[in-house]
Amino acid sequence: MINTVLGPISGDDLGVTLMHEHIVVNIIGADSGERSYTIEEVLEYVLPYLIEAKDKGCQTIVEATPLGLGRDLEVLVECSKKSGLNIVTCTGAWDGSDVKGLSVPDAIKKITIDEIANVWTKEFEEGIDETGIKPGYIKLALGDEGKIFPLQEKLLRAAARTSKKTGMRIQCHIYTSASVPSAIKIIEEEKLPYDRFIWVHADGQMDMEKILEFGKKGIWLQFDGIGVVKEFTKYPPTIGKLVEENLIPQLLFGQDSGSFWIKEEEEEWPMRPYARFFNEFVPYCIKEGVEKELINKVITENSRRALSLK
Numbered sequence: 001m002i003n004t005v006l007g008p009i010s011g012d013d014l015g016v017t018l019m020h021e022h023i024v025v026n027i028i029g030a031d032s033g034e035r036s037y038t039i040e041e042v043l044e045y046v047l048p049y050l051i052e053a054k055d056k057g058c059q060t061i062v063e064a065t066p067l068g069l070g071r072d073l074e075v076l077v078e079c080s081k082k083s084g085l086n087i088v089t090c091t092g093a094w095d096g097s098d099v100k101g102l103s104v105p106d107a108i109k110k111i112t113i114d115e116i117a118n119v120w121t122k123e124f125e126e127g128i129d130e131t132g133i134k135p136g137y138i139k140l141a142l143g144d145e146g147k148i149f150p151l152q153e154k155l156l157r158a159a160a161r162t163s164k165k166t167g168m169r170i171q172c173h174i175y176t177s178a179s180v181p182s183a184i185k186i187i188e189e190e191k192l193p194y195d196r197f198i199w200v201h202a203d204g205q206m207d208m209e210k211i212l213e214f215g216k217k218g219i220w221l222q223f224d225g226i227g228v229v230k231e232f233t234k235y236p237p238t239i240g241k242l243v244e245e246n247l248i249p250q251l252l253f254g255q256d257s258g259s260f261w262i263k264e265e266e267e268e269w270p271m272r273p274y275a276r277f278f279n280e281f282v283p284y285c286i287k288e289g290v291e292k293e294l295i296n297k298v299i300t301e302n303s304r305r306a307l308s309l310k
């Protein structure tokens with residue numbers, strides 16, 4: 001069973017699944033108060049893009065926005081109902097970039113590691129707040145400044161303990177690959193199996209040395225900047241290398257696409273269409289010699305295994 005915002009579904013019903021997309025992102029801070037937009041506004045902006053992705057064959061979107069960064073379950077429910085896409089939401093916390101805790105709610109900062117793990121486990125067991133909606137995975141973001149700060153270490157340990165209690169995997173945003181060894185060391189100290197850990201943005205710096213080193217230990221490698229990059233040139237050779245090293249079963253795809261952005265100042269932030277994967281990335285990879293079957297396996301079988309609870 002996999003938890004979606006409309007309830008649990010069987011793994012057979014996931015189908016083509018993109019592992020990292022956004023619908024609403026709020027970067028003005030976790031404790032910034034009330035919603036500053038209406039659900040209708042978001043739907044009007046985002047829904048045509050979701051429907052386009054559905055028409056191109058996408059069946060499930062893993063929404064990568066935890067509490068504090070804009071997770072909005074009412075919006076996700078409406079988007080899922082109106083687009084026909086399954087949408088998977090998350091528990092966890094985001095401290096990526098150089099925001100220094102801005103996106104982590106005070107209520108989480110103040111409590112201990114085990115208390116955080118209890119909060120996240122309760123979301124899994126009983127649903128988030130009073131909605132009954134359960135998360136499908138744990139989302140974290142850390143290490144973007146080349147090291148792991150104490151708050152980030154606390155969140156990572158809490159995520160590991162939540163994973164051990166619930167079976168949910170951790171999707172951990174680490175853009176700066178220099179931070180990956182320390183993250184993995186923490187995971188090892190927490191005695192979490194490697195395959196519970198998904199390195200989100202492994203394609204950010206495309207640090208092949210670390211991709212291979214930690215891939216061989218058994219972590220998942222998520223290439224999810226596909227909606228962000230100008231060109232896809234780095235992907236086919238890297239995928240070829242993963243084929244040689246038998247690491248394709250640990251590869252995941254996503255785009256970091258979307259979204260409806262809430263910012264302090266009015267700034268233009270163009271939508272990154274969810275269908276780009278199908279319209280541009282797949283044809284490009286096939287032209288460059290990547291087998292279509294391989295791509296299909298990654299977005300169906302691999303995504304399904306990465307979302308299964310074990």
Ligand SMILES: [Zn+2]
Nearest residue numbers: 020022064256
């Ligand atoms: Zn993201």
